[in-house]
Amino acid sequence: MIVNRLLGNRRDQIDEDAFDEMTFMVESGSDRIGALDFQRSPTDYVAREAEEATLEELQTFADDVDAGRPVSPLLDRVILHGSSIGGARPKALVVDRGAERPVKLIAKFSATNDSFAMVKAEFVTMRLATRAGLDVAPVRIASVAGRDVLLVERFDRVLEKDHWNRRAMVSALTWAQEHELAAHHIAYTDLADLIRARFGRVDATLRELFGRLTFNILVGNSDDHARNHAAFWDGTALELTPAYDIAPQRRAGRQANQALNIRPGERDARLALALEAAAAFHLSVQEARELIDHQVATILGSWGELSEEARMAPVERAFFEGRQILNAYAFEGYGAAPSFPPAA
Known part of the structure; x- marks a missing residue:
């Protein structure tokens, strides 16, 4: 996604030597998983935050990534920090402000080429693990435009009054x-x-x-x-x-x-x-x-x-x-x- 954002439709002109590990670190989102962030300046901190997205916008983003299409400028801004999650399946970070307290979530999307109900299955097995007595991240399942989305509560962020602490x-x-x-x-x-x-x-x-x-x-x-x-x-x-x-x-x-x-x-x-x-x-x-x-x-x-x-x-x-x-x-x-x- 970082390549899409920097080059857009010109991704065929990519210079692989220009995209080293440092590029990916300083271009990734500040709300990445874990406590680390990477800055260009040793003294000034500038968070690379994204606008909040709806689940519908997140599903459009997932479809674009899944199909190898450049991400639209709007979704590029909205889901900038999704690139730091990792993994093989389309994912993004989102905040749910509908509960009593805001909750940070990882949204995991179904893909068009899924050979079985992967999102539904992960929801069920994560919930089964909890019932079996294991310490498991809370999950819920949603439907967006007829597609399944698994919402996993992040455990690396803790809300303290009006700000998020990192773990x-x-x-x-x-x-x-x-x-x-x-x-x-x-x-x-x-x-x-x-x-x-x-x-x-x-x-x-x-x-x-x-x-x-x-x-x-x-x-x-x-x-x-x-x-x-x-x-x-x-x-x-x-x-x-x-x-x-x-x-x-x-x-x-x-x-x-x-x-x-x-x-x-x-x-x-x-x-x-x-x-x-x-x-x-x-x-x-x-x-x-x-x-x-x-x-x-x-x-x-x-x-x-x-x-x-x-x-x-x-x-x-x-x-x-x-x-x-x-x-x-x-x-x-x-x-x-x-x-x-x-x-x-």
């Missing part, structure tokens, strides 16, 4: 001090080691991370790479942020792998493998099984209600049941795979 946060790449291109070997058990060394509330944090691992397996979220785990940093200690980006992913066959290793060199998306690693999270096998079984029961008990809230059609529900969510492969070596109850 510093770092991804697991930073905890592990790894470069993104060399991070394929990071495992959940490595993150557990780092939690023991650098986090507060160690036992509770380890249990939370283990719960996120097993829930990812249960709902087919294989996109659990190191950037999808984050922690707040207060200058002294680290603390897990609420979980985010919990969403079923495309599945080609019976087997599946997690993006992050469960143990070094082992990433099979199976509960049995997670169970073997339970001790690294200060959990006994029995405690780990109880946690997993509670998650399974929550999914089975709340799937119907939440899929109705997301306005999933029966064919959309059937697409996920037993395929991405509660897939039989996840239960190999653990126990019998459960079956979804018939729709009411």
Whole structure:
């Protein structure tokens, strides 16, 4: 989007050498995720803020980005800060002033080439994770021009009287001090080691991370790479942020792998493998099984209600049941795979 703003219809004239990392830092929005901002001056702070947008304007922006079209000047101003969010899907930042207190949100849009109901599925799995006892960013779902939009509350901003305070946060790449291109070997058990060394509330944090691992397996979220785990940093200690980006992913066959290793060199998306690693999270096998079984029961008990809230059609529900969510492969070596109850 920065290229669109700087060049517009002249993007075919781009000089790649002119767009270095510094360009993207100083041209990105000031309300970027986390606490950092980048300025041209060492003494004068000039915030690069955007006008507030409606959801309809945000959907138009998402359609333009999705189609590779230059963004209109109006939407360019409105959604300047969206470029700092990252990720593969169209997103933007927005403030909801309709509640008792303003809430900052990330808007995640459905795309024209979605092969399944991705936004609805992420809404449901994020809500299921909350009901299962995990610390998860609050979400809601909206419809804009007949398209689904997931609204995720930001946890890196805190409203204090009339201004927003920033919360510093770092991804697991930073905890592990790894470069993104060399991070394929990071495992959940490595993150557990780092939690023991650098986090507060160690036992509770380890249990939370283990719960996120097993829930990812249960709902087919294989996109659990190191950037999808984050922690707040207060200058002294680290603390897990609420979980985010919990969403079923495309599945080609019976087997599946997690993006992050469960143990070094082992990433099979199976509960049995997670169970073997339970001790690294200060959990006994029995405690780990109880946690997993509670998650399974929550999914089975709340799937119907939440899929109705997301306005999933029966064919959309059937697409996920037993395929991405509660897939039989996840239960190999653990126990019998459960079956979804018939729709009411």
